[in-house]
Amino acid sequence: MTLAIDVTGLNKSFGDKHVVQDVAIQVEEGRICGFLGPNGSGKTTTLRMLCGLLTPDSGRGTCLGFDIVTQADQIKRRTGYMTQRFSLYDDLSIAENLEFIARVYRLDRQRERVDAALEHLGLASRRRQLAGTLSGGWKQRLALASATLHDPKLLLLDEPTAGVDPKARRTFWDEIHELAARGLTVLVSTHYMDEAERCHEIAYISYGRLIARGTAESVVAGSHLVTFNGEGPDIGRLAHEIAGRPGVETVAPFGAALHVSGTDRKALEAAIAPFRREPFHWQAAQPTLEDVFIHLMGQAEDNWPGGSPP
């Protein structure tokens, strides 16, 4: 087993804001690691430190066997980084953008590679269209194509599917799995739970701290969360009443059902007892990743030094 990413103790501050604190990430070669966390938790900052775009204040480790502090150049050459915000040239055509990347990486068979990428994207007929005029979803796909053009060994994807329709998202993920099957390591940040579930493992970061890591199942199991699933006509109306009761940490409607979670089974059962009557039906259920994350977020807030988070 080789670790494609192996970093520990990463720290980064902007001014007096400590946005990444002692983050450690290990990802095995050929695995897809989902990187999750609420807005502003430090995902982008961490990804940037991994590919040498930001210098960590402290911390050490390797990407693809190269030191992240001293060998950023080596890492850059072998890494594809897809930025959160579209960062190709709006005023260059699709083909010109890819040509630029091909030249900058000094690839062989440039024309061939660009043509192949366009063919694969299904954009061959629109190669002369300006990248800025593409729709959001197409921009994301172009960005992925450009990030993988130089056959990187490591892919860092920052919310690659934000604003992409479900079908395109599925294609996107099929492709990521295909790449991983060929030995690429992927670290991908996302806010979508279904995507998190498609990852081999996940890392959850909150307020700059990594607070959960492992496979989706182990993260759920490790949370010691208990969830009850309630069903019945108009059960959504109960959400408010239940939410305030002791032992209830999260209440979330799931379609026609209601998910009520907490870590203390006894307190939770007591909390829903008054509502265990016709026409409602309650059952212990497996917490979803989302239940777990919302729970984790709440915990992180409690742990935030000096009261409420920024």
Add this chain to the structure above:
Amino acid sequence: MNGFSLERVHAVLVKEFRQLVRDRLTFAIMLLIPIIQLTLFGYAINFQPRHLPTAVLAQENSRFARAIVAALKNSSYFDFTRQVRTPAELNALVRRGEVQFAVTIPGDFTRRVARGGDAQILVEVDASDPSATGPALAALEALPEQALAHDLDGGLAARGQGAPPFQVVVHNRFNPEEITAYNIVPGLLGVILSLTLVMMTALSVTRETERGTMETLLATPLEPIEVMVGKLAPYVLVGLVQTAVILVTARVLFGVPMMGGWIGLSLGTALFIVGSLALGFLISTAARSQLQAMQMSVFYMLPSILLSGFAFPFSGMPAWARAIGEAIPVTHFLRLVRGAMLKGQTLGDQWRELLALFAFVCVVTALAMARYRRTLD
């Protein structure tokens, strides 16, 4: 370190060139600015101001004196708005700027013309705006030949032949160096080049930062010097085209002489273009937005215009202003261009300015490289 790769430079160069050409408006402006500026300035130069306010102090009331005043009037450049009695009065008028010319016809003028050899009239010129007074001065040159032609009769007829019967002594006030039209047009070359080129590169890097494309650039193996060379190269071409446009316009429209010094001029132009572009690049490493880059470029233009010897004669400036002027590349470029076009200077006269421009390129490039951020920190 990835070393230096011409291929990566080429990548940036092609990209920049495509973006430049695609940005039609900017591209058009880059080519139109020289023409518009030159025509505007050229207009001010070519525009022959006539009927300039003139005062005359005639210390003798003679036929010759009246003939001279009449001849000046006929040239249509001079309007005699004031008659004065004393030199002090005359002096005051010039000092206050109420007249631009002060003509003094001395009391013994007729006697001296008759005796021959040393007759003079004095014309004092407020030369602070030489483009306004230049044509009138040119007209003065013909005055001694013609003013008295009809009045030299009888025994004085012989005075009309051979040497002119009197001389016009021109005394420039307020602007001893007397910048002429020819001085301004070559100067414009430096000002226009720096105005457009500094701004172009200053914007081209900050634009990457503002649009977020810097992140892509930084994530690739591109080295700072490769980015710089690749970004500058297309604009070097633009600068050369601008130079050609300006020189041709200067020649065709204004008949500016081009005496020689072509080797030094070409070298100097190349150095000046690269230096201006490198300065723009340096600005862009400090500016946080395109607006800031623009403001800094404009800020740089002020001393370039005011302290370079373009707007005011260099020798007339106080020492501190000259010191600043020496640090500005436009100053050296202006000397080079004027020296070459007007005086036909050769490399032997030009090497100092060339060296200064070369030093500027080196220093600015080194600073830009030192300041260029390889990360987003």
